[in-house]
């Protein structure tokens with residue numbers, strides 16, 4: 001795992017977008033795993049600008065989102081399909097048939113979960129998975145005690161998660177769906193590369209636990225310590241409780257891999 005500390009949230013978002021753009025330029029038919037949440041808005045803004053100003057081409061890219069609320073159709077403003085359409089899809093030249101999210105309205109939810117895994121496999125697996133982190137340490141909607149080998153499935157959401165995401169539903173946690181379909185921790189770990197982005201002081205405590213604490217299913221993001229190619233990008237505020245910050249800064253300043261991003 002590499003932890004890259006950027007001075008500001010804006011720089012952290014820019015770096016995440018730059019790494020995605022580089023992956024897409026290297027492999028135009030990239031299979032890109034996408035995340036939602038406020039943290040990602042800046043990243044998608046940068047990608048849209050790169051498409052507009054530098055013709056970054058998404059025409060052969062395939063995308064798979066981490067999760068979707070159960071019971072919400074794509075027209076619902078709180079759905080992640082809606083979020084993705086507004087934040088990214090309508091601003092770039094992704095083919096609609098190449099964008100995948102679990103169907104939260106599926107009649108047979110377990111069949112939908114299996115089909116989602118099959119679609120990922122049929123595309124050759126995820127090359128690069130973008131991730132945020134929830135206040136309880138979840139990635140996707142893998143709430144505490146999610147098995148580290150779990151696959152795409154239904155998951156009940158914690159009170160903390162529904163509170164964290166209430167803003168998209170008019171502020172009332174009760175209006176946030178109680179269940180979601182999410183890629184499993186095992187599904188995420190199968191991605192060839194993971195990129196976790198966390199910004200802001202309210203992520204500092206959980207981020208330090210996930211990155212430097214013991215691997216535990218109580219904090220699904222801690223499973224990323226098992227991944228052979230995981231980059232964690234943070235701003236100074238989110239890095240505030242990292243014990244190894246000095247060493248992480250040295251990596252960014254000295255390792256050749258990061259030269260173009262200093």
Ligand code: GLP
Nearest residue numbers: 036037038039132133134140141
């Ligand atoms: C939701 C998503 C997660 C995301 C998290 C963080 O719970 N399911 O994938 O990481 O929100 O959200 P934010 O970026 O708004 O803090």
